[in-house]
Amino acid sequence: MLGGAFLTMSAIIEIDRLTHIYSPGTPFQIAALDSISLDIKKGVFLAIIGSTGSGKSTLIRHFNGLLRPTSGKVRVCGIDTADKKQRRNLWRSVGLVFQQPEQQLFEETVLADVAFGPRNMGLAEAEVKERAHEALRLVGINPQEAARMSPFHLSGGMRRKAAIAGVLALKPQVLILDEPTAGLDPQGKQQLMQHVENFRRREDATIILVTHDMEEVALLAEQVAVLNQGRLVMVGPPREIFSRVEELMAIGLDLPAAARLMHQLRLLGKRIRPGVLTADEAEEVIAGLLEEALC
Amino acid sequence: MLSGISMGQYIPGDSLLHRLDPRTKIIAVLAIAVSIIIFSNWQSFLLIALLTLVALFVSRLPLAVILGSLKSLWLLLLITFLLQAFLTPGTPVIAHGPLQVSQEGIIAATGIVLRLALLILIAFLPTLTTPPIRLTAGLESIMSPLQRVGVPAHELAMMMTLALRFIPTLLQEAEIVISAQRSRGAGFTTGSPVKWAKSLLPLFVPLFAGALRRADDLAMAMECRCYRGGANRTRMSVLKLNTEDYVVICVALASLAGVIALRLI
Ligand SMILES: Nc1ncnc2c1ncn2[C@@H]1O[C@H](COP(=O)(O)OP(=O)(O)OP(=O)(O)O)[C@@H](O)[C@H]1O
Ligand SMILES: [Mg+2]
Numbered sequence: 353m354l355g356g357a358f359l360t361m362s363a364i365i366e367i368d369r370l371t372h373i374y375s376p377g378t379p380f381q382i383a384a385l386d387s388i389s390l391d392i393k394k395g396v397f398l399a400i401i402g403s404t405g406s407g408k409s410t411l412i413r414h415f416n417g418l419l420r421p422t423s424g425k426v427r428v429c430g431i432d433t434a435d436k437k438q439r440r441n442l443w444r445s446v447g448l449v450f451q452q453p454e455q456q457l458f459e460e461t462v463l464a465d466v467a468f469g470p471r472n473m474g475l476a477e478a479e480v481k482e483r484a485h486e487a488l489r490l491v492g493i494n495p496q497e498a499a500r501m502s503p504f505h506l507s508g509g510m511r512r513k514a515a516i517a518g519v520l521a522l523k524p525q526v527l528i529l530d531e532p533t534a535g536l537d538p539q540g541k542q543q544l545m546q547h548v549e550n551f552r553r554r555e556d557a558t559i560i561l562v563t564h565d566m567e568e569v570a571l572l573a574e575q576v577a578v579l580n581q582g583r584l585v586m587v588g589p590p591r592e593i594f595s596r597v598e599e600l601m602a603i604g605l606d607l608p609a610a611a612r613l614m615h616q617l618r619l620l621g622k623r624i625r626p627g628v629l630t631a632d633e634a635e636e637v638i639a640g641l642l643e644e645a646l647c
Numbered sequence: 648m649l650s651g652i653s654m655g656q657y658i659p660g661d662s663l664l665h666r667l668d669p670r671t672k673i674i675a676v677l678a679i680a681v682s683i684i685i686f687s688n689w690q691s692f693l694l695i696a697l698l699t700l701v702a703l704f705v706s707r708l709p710l711a712v713i714l715g716s717l718k719s720l721w722l723l724l725l726i727t728f729l730l731q732a733f734l735t736p737g738t739p740v741i742a743h744g745p746l747q748v749s750q751e752g753i754i755a756a757t758g759i760v761l762r763l764a765l766l767i768l769i770a771f772l773p774t775l776t777t778p779p780i781r782l783t784a785g786l787e788s789i790m791s792p793l794q795r796v797g798v799p800a801h802e803l804a805m806m807m808t809l810a811l812r813f814i815p816t817l818l819q820e821a822e823i824v825i826s827a828q829r830s831r832g833a834g835f836t837t838g839s840p841v842k843w844a845k846s847l848l849p850l851f852v853p854l855f856a857g858a859l860r861r862a863d864d865l866a867m868a869m870e871c872r873c874y875r876g877g878a879n880r881t882r883m884s885v886l887k888l889n890t891e892d893y894v895v896i897c898v899a900l901a902s903l904a905g906v907i908a909l910r911l912i
Contacts, residue, residue: 377711378711378712379658379709379712413826416830418826418829418830443829443830443831443832444832447830448827448830450823450826450827450830451823453827455820455824455853455856455857456823456824456827456828456849456853457853458848458849458852458853468831468832468833468849469831469832472831472832472833472834473832504856518831519830519831522831522832
């Protein structure tokens, strides 16, 4: 690749022809990832989109060493994940929030659950407590109350927040979230992503977000990677990705509402500048159209 | 780790064996299993071995799967062979101090290992070629005469169906919980027994919570559809024996009779 040396310097995750096959050599063999190459730069907010079963969850599990490539290479923070010993320690720098993380709570109190990760890091008790409190405050839970709350008596949204705090408490350099807002109400979604933004700013972290919500992608992501049937089919900034409407539709993906509206107007023959993603931009465009029509 | 195929898992297909009625397979396999246990001379061995090979061939299962079922029990086969070889008295072939292997021992060991291998191959055929739900339906149908003497055949079959249905789900869930807790630095293998037991809590608490929630949801869903087990319940797909089934049952019973006859002569 051109300028490879420069890219590798700032890339925190380097993926080189990564292929992953589940249950190889059996009748149930599935090629979940097929020769994926991608560099993720330090500090970037990357969104990974793709229809159900396209391999998103499989891909991100390679980033903190839960899965090992069947072939190809993944380097995270300069560490080759094929190295078993190093792989086992990746969780310290790469935090992974699973789909429906609220189902993984197990401690008697929310505070103890959030402290589980930092405690496993071998930190001093004072530091563990400090980190747990900080993470809880980040997601808007009062630490004093958390010391008395049982995770099993909370609402789904609260439990989700608690579970995410459990990963934030690790203060990872790379934070990966697998559909963190699925099943939350609009306000809950917005709040949660605000917490993630806050964490990112405070820790200067790299964020990787797997999502089906295109509004989130349009609003937050700096880079978008599109997966289809285990292949990486597009990478680029959201404006560029969402202007390739036909290709996205062909693989069953949707557009943000504003972009969809612009697309429909274009189909009606209106001339509209490319790269309109947010409601504000759409408003501007429509105002322009109205003015034109009135003149 | 927990993924991949578990032993004897159903492999979809369209062979004669796949199409047979589950009851046929259960009865035929029982008949052949009994033959394998009681045969006493090489003629019957050849007969049964031939029958097994034909069955395996007709099933069109991949060779890897067939060998896989043997591989999963290789330790059992090995231990059986060693015990038999060392513990049978007779003319010594290899002797080393108190340990000796006799000629008779080797012959007996080979015999019993072949017997066991045949048994394993045959016993896995029904589960490899029948969806679990159909298999339990077959079991229920075979057990139903016992209902008169108070055996709750339908309830037993229902429990078995539900358990089978949820094994893959629970395994998958376990895998996710393990991965998730690993991502927070949980180790599941180190330390003293007490420490070890404690280290399993992050796995088992969410797993049990999930299983209970699922059971609750399922009970509610069944209740909502007015499920009542037992008497007068009809099925959506009724089991029916075809010509093929009668032929297979006849062949299996005939070979059992043959083996018994050969033993008596
Ligand atoms: N543990 C596993 N064993 C075998 N196959 C698996 C396993 N996990 C995933 N797969 C398969 O790999 C493919 C990719 O799955 P993956 O979970 O990565 O998709 P995804 O993009 O995350 O989908 P979703 O949006 O539904 O979460 C699917 O075909 C799936 O069936
Ligand atoms: Mg997924």
